[in-house]
Amino acid sequence: MNSALPHRSLEQMAARRDRSGSLWLIQAFSGLILVILLGLHMIAHHYVVEGGLRDYQQVLDYVNNPVVFILQLSFLVLGVGHGLLGVRAIITDMRPSASTLRVVNWVLIVIGAVAIVYGFYLALALQRMAG
Amino acid sequence: MPDIQPTTDPARPKSSLRAWFDVRGRSVSTLAFALNRLTGLGLTAYLFLHLIVLSQLLRGPEGWNDFLRIAKSPLFLMLDVVLLFGVVYHMFNGIRVALVGMGMANRQQKGLLYGLVGTGLVLFVVGAVLIFTK
Secondary structure (H helix, E strand, O other), rough: OHHHHOOOOOHHHHHHHHHHHHHHHHHHHHHHHHHHHHHHHHHHHHHHHOOOOHHHHHHHHHOOOOOHHHHHHHHHHHHHHHHHHHHHHHHHOOOOOHHHHHHHHHHHHHHHHHHHHHHHHHHHHHHHHHH | OOOOOOOOOOOOOOHHHHHHOOOOOOOOOHHHHHHHHHHHHHHHHHHHHHHHHHHHHHHOOOHHHHHHHHHHOHHHHHHHHHHHHHHHHHHHOOOHHHHOOOOOOOOOHHHHHHHHHHHHHHHHHHHHHHHHHH
16 A cells, blocks of 8 residues: 555655645755855854854844945845744644634734744834944 | 644554644654654744844943853854754755745655755754864
């Protein structure tokens, strides 16, 4: 019985799971971009600065740089989206009912929207404080 | 579509959730995929925690500098090392998951796993040493 099934890796099965894999593709591509953004974030915040972390004034100077500002907000949007799509994929693997999945979708959308709006507010507030 | 259920094995039927915790007879790639999801969950939780911590900046220099004192304690640095492992593992194994999921490098996936995760582990060790010495 099992041998009649086409052999696929777990990753391919995850990719095919729902909505023709479009959400999975978004997650995969956002993940590849995040490799660069997260790598830059880790190096800039934790390995370039003497002592490992920026002090208050250094943080303000850092976010006041427009390139950094845009990179940080891109990182926020992609990170939140990628993470919550991953949570959804795990929940989808547990084969919830359609109504449960609808609720899950809305909960994740609300969590993501709140996190992104708060992140933008925080970034803009810090930029105002720096200016 | 029974063929797209990754976590259940017809030889040992059980719930999808319980199947994730049954590591018997699993291949290295499967375990790597499971660990990828586990680190992903941890990193997602950390991302939200990170946003809350960053709100300390709104309290001015005192709020942030108080946090910095805690952040430089040995316990916190150990947690940083755990976080670094999650980041590096998820990053490098995630590249493999994305490539294989897109149908690329299927035959080389084990080599990719060892190559990418091995590279990640080297970077993790270097990063962990820097956390304590920088």
